[in-house]
Amino acid sequence: VLHLRNIKLTVEYHGGNYCGFQIQEKAGLPTIQGVLEGKLSLLAKEKIRIIGAGRTDSGVHAKGQVVNFFSKWKIPIDRVVVALNSVLPKDIVVIKAEEVPEEFHARFSPKAKSYRYQIYNSNVPSAFQADFAWFVPYSLDFAKMQQGAAFFLGTHDFASFKSSGSAVKNNVREIHSLELVQDGPLITINIKGNGFLYNMVRIITGTLVEVGKGRISPSDVKTILEAKDREKSGPTAPPQGLFLIKVGY
Amino acid sequence: VLHLRNIKLTVEYHGGNYCGFQIQEKAGLPTIQGVLEGKLSLLAKEKIRIIGAGRTDSGVHAKGQVVNFFSKWKIPIDRVVVALNSVLPKDIVVIKAEEVPEEFHARFSPKAKSYRYQIYNSNVPSAFQADFAWFVPYSLDFAKMQQGAAFFLGTHDFASFKSSGSAVKNNVREIHSLELVQDGPLITINIKGNGFLYNMVRIITGTLVEVGKGRISPSDVKTILEAKDREKSGPTAPPQGLFLIKVGY
Numbered sequence: 001v002l003h004l005r006n007i008k009l010t011v012e013y014h015g016g017n018y019c020g021f022q023i024q025e026k027a028g029l030p031t032i033q034g035v036l037e038g039k040l041s042l043l044a045k046e047k048i049r050i051i052g053a054g055r056t057d058s059g060v061h062a063k064g065q066v067v068n069f070f071s072k073w074k075i076p077i078d079r080v081v082v083a084l085n086s087v088l089p090k091d092i093v094v095i096k097a098e099e100v101p102e103e104f105h106a107r108f109s110p111k112a113k114s115y116r117y118q119i120y121n122s123n124v125p126s127a128f129q130a131d132f133a134w135f136v137p138y139s140l141d142f143a144k145m146q147q148g149a150a151f152f153l154g155t156h157d158f159a160s161f162k163s164s165g166s167a168v169k170n171n172v173r174e175i176h177s178l179e180l181v182q183d184g185p186l187i188t189i190n191i192k193g194n195g196f197l198y199n200m201v202r203i204i205t206g207t208l209v210e211v212g213k214g215r216i217s218p219s220d221v222k223t224i225l226e227a228k229d230r231e232k233s234g235p236t237a238p239p240q241g242l243f244l245i246k247v248g249y
Numbered sequence: 250v251l252h253l254r255n256i257k258l259t260v261e262y263h264g265g266n267y268c269g270f271q272i273q274e275k276a277g278l279p280t281i282q283g284v285l286e287g288k289l290s291l292l293a294k295e296k297i298r299i300i301g302a303g304r305t306d307s308g309v310h311a312k313g314q315v316v317n318f319f320s321k322w323k324i325p326i327d328r329v330v331v332a333l334n335s336v337l338p339k340d341i342v343v344i345k346a347e348e349v350p351e352e353f354h355a356r357f358s359p360k361a362k363s364y365r366y367q368i369y370n371s372n373v374p375s376a377f378q379a380d381f382a383w384f385v386p387y388s389l390d391f392a393k394m395q396q397g398a399a400f401f402l403g404t405h406d407f408a409s410f411k412s413s414g415s416a417v418k419n420n421v422r423e424i425h426s427l428e429l430v431q432d433g434p435l436i437t438i439n440i441k442g443n444g445f446l447y448n449m450v451r452i453i454t455g456t457l458v459e460v461g462k463g464r465i466s467p468s469d470v471k472t473i474l475e476a477k478d479r480e481k482s483g484p485t486a487p488p489q490g491l492f493l494i495k496v497g498y
Contacts (some may be wrong), residue, residue, distance in 0.1 A: 012376045061377070081373060090379040124330060127261045128381075130339040138460070 142213030308488035389461030
């Protein structure tokens, strides 16, 4: 029986130049998975398939995406980071490589995920934040956004905060923490939970911006959660403000 | 006699997608000046030529580039920012527009300029800093870099810190302040002076990195200044770490 190593990579990427994480059947569309598998296969001299913790959408970034793959590749584990970064494009960086037990599975093993969403709240946009934040040129009541955010904490059915097109049936998730930070024009939402539905962080953000604008009250967040109806929540915030920060196992 | 308005714009841009500030004779190369003149001419319905304070190189960014132009354009001055930003690409943003006296000249009137240079000093590169910092994967002695930097303060002949290809004859410039800040892997050099020679900030940075590596001692900076010889100073740091922060009039 051939022994295959199970290798876990922690990956940082700028999602702006890619059509999302997941490899596309249509040829020619650049994806994070496609680039990683291509470079890994080149270095390991065998066809490598990776498993990713989160299928980030086009334009979404990662500070700590996790992937794993099985391989016969004989490289010492402490050389994997340098070997990969020497061939990867500058917008995809492997920050850590570890050998893990056979049963480790990037997608099914996570106990928690952390995301960050950045809003650039100013009259004038920023040339530097254009790829990394949602430009919102309206006055936002930050205190009300914080009040609204508190209703998301704990265990809820998040059906109102899920985009259609997801095959997932169980919409119950637990939010461990949700923190809002204001630093000049930049509003950062840090959210951690045991799992997230499709577009959940972006719809939570879109809803909190509606609260900030005064279009809905903070306590409406509770009503929207209870409605279990996507029609009741706010718009889906654009992808470029979203970062997958950490996947905990 | 036709009265022309003199309009001053403060402009922020991500230089990564442009072949520098100055318009190129060779058609098809995107430049900051080319894009600004194109959009201004479109809105003002006349051919507009702009004068820029600093001709930043390809890949160099600006937080506070200043340009001015003469025009018959009748737009109220408080609408210029919104009008321009609605047609400009997202990596070029006009942050301020002012009507200024006829004698104001963006290039010849400046009393001071401020630049910032960012170094990303880590074993592993950053996908997010790739366009905004020089990745230096060697150990740097920050205290020694600060000691070396002190020698640049005041009035000196900066011939050792000028790239060839400049027609400027007088190499004497005054550095008002030079501050180094370390924040995790990011080392930021903030430098202000009455003017800068071609590539001067990038050669100062390259020389300070040599000091940080221990290849030259802090006091060698004084010797290199006195030599007035480009061969004696360090390499030219790459463009993407450089930001034109402010032009003072």
